[in-house]
Amino acid sequence: MAALMLLEHSPVEIEQGTLDMTALRDAGLAELIDRETGEPKFSITRKGKVLLRILSERVPREGNVSAAFRS
Numbered sequence: 001m002a003a004l005m006l007l008e009h010s011p012v013e014i015e016q017g018t019l020d021m022t023a024l025r026d027a028g029l030a031e032l033i034d035r036e037t038g039e040p041k042f043s044i045t046r047k048g049k050v051l052l053r054i055l056s057e058r059v060p061r062e063g064n065v066s067a068a069f070r071s
Contacts, residue, residue: 001052003021004044004051007048008049025042029044030048
């Protein structure tokens with residue numbers, strides 16, 4: 001999820017061999033954008049944005065977390 005959150009501010013320069021990015025690309029959640037100048041960059045796909053939105057809705061907000069989980 002953290003890698004998807006990073007890509008939300010994409011495109012970002014990340015080494016191509018990074019396991020998180022490779023897995024996200026293989027799952028269709030990220031794409032490699034070739035740049036004519038500079039390093040290739042990764043960007044989040046539409047499918048990745050949808051998944052990130054779904055995951056974000058399932059994560060409890062700090063104000064909604066019960067006292068048992070705060071300690």
